[in-house]
Amino acid sequence: MGNLIEYERVRKIYNSGSDEVTALEEVSFGVEPGEFVTVVGRSGCGKSTLLKITAGLLSTTGGTVRIAGNPVIGPLTNIGIVFQSPVLLAWRKALDNVLLQIESRGLNVAAYRKKALDLLELTGLRGFENKYPSELSGGMQQRVSISRALIHDPHLLLMDEPFGALDAITRDEMNLELLRIWSESKKTVLFITHSIPEAVFLGDRVVVMTPRPGKVAEIMTIELRASGRAMTRAPMESR
Ligand SMILES: Nc1ncnc2c1ncn2[C@@H]1O[C@H](COP(=O)(O)OP(=O)(O)O)[C@@H](O)[C@H]1O
Numbered sequence: 001m002g003n004l005i006e007y008e009r010v011r012k013i014y015n016s017g018s019d020e021v022t023a024l025e026e027v028s029f030g031v032e033p034g035e036f037v038t039v040v041g042r043s044g045c046g047k048s049t050l051l052k053i054t055a056g057l058l059s060t061t062g063g064t065v066r067i068a069g070n071p072v073i074g075p076l077t078n079i080g081i082v083f084q085s086p087v088l089l090a091w092r093k094a095l096d097n098v099l100l101q102i103e104s105r106g107l108n109v110a111a112y113r114k115k116a117l118d119l120l121e122l123t124g125l126r127g128f129e130n131k132y133p134s135e136l137s138g139g140m141q142q143r144v145s146i147s148r149a150l151i152h153d154p155h156l157l158l159m160d161e162p163f164g165a166l167d168a169i170t171r172d173e174m175n176l177e178l179l180r181i182w183s184e185s186k187k188t189v190l191f192i193t194h195s196i197p198e199a200v201f202l203g204d205r206v207v208v209m210t211p212r213p214g215k216v217a218e219i220m221t222i223e224l225r226a227s228g229r230a231m232t233r234a235p236m237e238s239r
């Protein structure tokens with residue numbers, strides 16, 4: 001099957017004053033449609049750089065990223081992105097934070113209300129739609145972010161350490177929740193983490209990166225995959 005994302009010798013060099021940092025060196029791999037790929041590596045190995053380049057938020061120094069065959073040359077609007085911190089507007093209720101995505105696209109907000117409520121239910125927030133972010137736990141806020149990233153039905157979801165700030169139990173719950181959403185919605189997911197257990201737990205394939213310069217050290221295929229794994233796999237005890 002053709003790849004949805006294709007990284008071809010992607011390089012990124014940051015210049016800050018006289019310093020040059022090679023954040024990515026010749027990164028090449030592909031992500032198939034419907035695949036759940038995790039990218040793991042310690043801090044500073046270029047994971048966030050790779051995600052931003054994929055989203056078109058950052059340009060490459062060399063090489064190409066293609067999505068569905070088209071080179072990424074500017075910010076993509078048809079994808080979903082979830083960052084490490086939830087980035088919610090404090091003065092808007094959960095539902096209105098989800099609908100923000102629709103508003104900023106100039107779409108009909110009323111037409112998406114039901115869908116936003118469905119997504120809040122899907123992410124386990126039924127009954128919390130009228131709460132403000134300050135009335136929600138960190139995990140719940142991140143669920144609002146995930147709902148917001150899904151409201152326009154993107155085929156591709158990019159996640160940069162979305163559960164990194166959560167406690168271990170909430171994180172396990174969120175991992176299961178995410179697998180459930182993924183198995184129900186058949187999206188392609190690129191998920192970044194510095195946790196090896198999390199990478200192996202979630203990924204069909206795990207891209208292992210090493211720092212200085214950031215590059216792909218290894219790509220592992222995780223066997224143990226069957227449809228409905230979200231239901232059959234137990235949460236991890238700790239990591
Ligand atoms: N805007 C920037 N300017 C200069 N260096 C940067 C910038 N962003 C990231 N870097 C450097 O690039 C390398 C990779 O960073 P990053 O992609 O954030 O890694 P990770 O997400 O894996 O922690 C690091 O050495 C980091 O210090």
Ligand SMILES: [Mg+2]
Nearest residue numbers: 047048049160
């Ligand atoms: Mg990062």
